[in-house]
Amino acid sequence: MENSSYNSQIRQLRILAEAALTQYDIGSARLTLLSHHADTLFRVTAYPRSTWLAGEPPEKNAETRFVLRLCDSAVQGREREVVKSELQWLTALHRDANILVPEPVLTRNRELQTSVQIEDVEQERLCLLLRWVPGRTMALKLSPISLERMGIFMAQLHNHAHHFMPFGDFVRPHWDWTSVLGTGTVLDPDFASDQCDGLIGGRAYRLFSEIAERAHEQLINLPKTSDYYGLIHANLLPANYIFYQGEVGAIDFRHCSWNYYLYDIAVTLGAFIGHPEEATLRKAFFRGYESIHLLPNHAEQLLSLFMALRIIDHLNVLFRSKDAATHALIPDYLTFALGGLQQFLASSDSATRS
Incomplete structure (x- = not known):
């Protein structure tokens, strides 16, 4: 499929999606393409069979929405067990934590x-169906109240992780800082030579x-x-928060992994580096977080380090x-990254001297 044209790929994927939906008991459905990258996402608008059997057009309030991931x-x-484990955690979150997250839908055979x-x-494709999370993102209109709710x-997510006990063959990646700055990363000369198009110079390497x-x-x-480490979302950018009737939830758990809770915080707050209201938004976020979940000692110093590691982690991904x-984004992000890392080292040195 990789060598076919984009339109041909989408046609084939739509046929795959229609075949996948026959394995779910959701009634008649309409597919709308949401995104097509490594995974392909379709919005599924389903209507009860009774509506169609009556020979009448479906009422809008009778529809149910889902997301189908190919x-x-x-x-x-083994990678299929990794995906299954993501769905097991989402099922546990929906059942136990009473927070707004995508709920996995079982197939007719009761499979995730x-x-x-x-x-x-x-090649066959692995497919899964999630209930649509109602609400909207507010990535460009976030206020201190929004950050407090985030x-x-x-914190509710991390509280659940603190007590979560996986069962069976549960497989999610384990994060370690060496995965950010070890073999196969921007600090690896062979990787820099083969993958980085000559963009990693002496300053960046230092x-x-x-x-x-x-x-x-x-x-x-x-x-x-x-207390420090557990199963986290790992990609809680502002665009992955959903706001609905006073509640805040999240979508896109594909990157969930065993990691330090501070990494999750670094992803969210790292999106506001250089924002005119960065200090106010940051304070509001911590006010909300610490009303539920206590941070470790020296959290501020450690958080700065995790934000620096997150910047490099994203560079590796790019x-x-x-x-x-995606490659077209690299030059601008690299400029931002080097400036942010330089600022982190300068502020870290200043704090050490004082």
Whole structure:
């Protein structure tokens, strides 16, 4: 499928999506493409069969919305257990935490995921269905009240992670700072030579090396107990928060992993670096978060380090991508990244001297 035209890919994926929906008991449905990258997402608008059997057009309030995900064709073997584990956690969150997150829908065979294949596509695709999370994003219109609510939501997520006990063959990635600044990253000369298009120069390499040294010094003794470390969302950018009738929820749990809670906070607050109201928004977020979940000692200092690591982590993702549009973002993000990392080191040195 990789070599076919975009329109041809979408046609084939739509056929796969229609085949996948036959394995769910949701009635008649209409598909709308949401996004097509490694995974492909369709919005599914379903109507009860009784409405159609009556021979009348469906009423809008009778519709039910879902998101159908067709996973990357590379998701095979053990990777399927990784996806299944994401769905197991979402099921537990929906059942136990009473927070707004996507709810997995079981197939007719009571499975969390299913596989489909069509005649013209050699490789089968793993598919899953999630209930649509109502509400809207407010990424460009966030206020201190919004950030406070986001902090409350994240703290509720981390409280659940603190007590979450996975069962069966539960497989999600385990984060370690060496995955950000080790082999196969921007600090690896072979990776920089092969993947980074000559963009990683001496200044960048020195900054990455210094961050790696600070990470080793500060994180080597940071416990991986449930007070500090657990299953997190790992991609809680403002666009992944959903606001609905006074509640805040989240979508897109594809990157969930075992990690420090501070990494989740770094992802959210890192989006406001350089914002005119950064200090006010940051304070509001912590007000909400700490009303639910206590932060560890020296959290502020550690958070700055996690924000620096997140910046480099995202650089690695950009350089690894095979998507041309993603690669086009690299020069501007690299300029931002180097400035942010330099600022982190300067403020860290200043705090040490004082």
